[in-house]
Amino acid sequence: MPRYDQLKAIAQEAGSLFLKGYHAPKEVRYKSDIDLVTQYDVAVEELLKARLAEAFPDHTLVGEESSATITYPEKAIYIDPIDGTTNFVHGIPFCAISIGIWEDQQPVAGCVYNPVLEELFYAEKGKGATLNGEPIRVDAEADSLPRALIATGFPYTKIEQGGDYEWVLRTMRSMLPFTRDIRRLGSAALDLCYTAKGTFAGFYEINLKPWDVAAGILIVLEAGGAVSREDGEPYTLERRIIVATNGKIHDALVAKLGEAPAT
Structure with a gap:
């Protein structure tokens, strides 16, 4: 081995x-x-x-x-x-x-x-x-979206002002009023790691590539967190949208994303 x-x-x-x-x-x-x-x-x-x-x-x-x-x-x-x-x-x-x-x-x-x-x-x-x-362990205190600091990112496809861009705007409108706040650091790999160490309670993003998330996914899981697709089903590297959380807010974050479905 x-x-x-x-x-x-x-x-x-x-x-x-x-x-x-x-x-x-x-x-x-x-x-x-x-x-x-x-x-x-x-x-x-x-x-x-x-x-x-x-x-x-x-x-x-x-x-x-x-x-x-x-x-x-x-x-x-x-x-x-x-x-x-x-x-x-x-x-x-x-x-x-x-x-x-x-x-x-x-x-x-x-x-x-x-x-x-x-x-x-x-x-x-x-x-x-x-x-x-x-x-490291995920955030043990954030058990609801109002207590959760969330991370996200903006896809390069935003310049086309197409479906990905509209999804980002819809999810912001759906999410922002109901969370502690949202941060955008500009590195999905670090967003996942900061979720793993408890800085963020959750993270979501659209249109990432396998190399952006392949390491961070395991780091979140091994820190006690949860990772899925936007519909709550198991995440695979071919998927366009990833959701990672401390586990406690996972269902709530998935539900909020469901209010602004991707097209």
């Missing part, structure tokens, strides 16, 4: 390059009008793939910057070299390396590392979740 905890050392090695790039001038290219990529996204992913291929030769590597299509292999490692590239470019410290290992369509290990804030989140199936080696 592979030693999944190698993920931590691999992420930390790549984190040195990540941190160098965070403080350095950047060459910015555009995947779309607002979807940015820098030379460090590419360089960090290349380093991660080289190390992960050595450590996990039986797994298929699926990286944001190097995979032409999204695939769901039986043994997969989903890599986001810089989740939160817009934050990375603008000097906002909510950005991270995300590495999630899935086998037979289930998460088995995940690591999310923010070198800027020195936060290393890790989980292995059945072994709990940690932040910098210390156990």
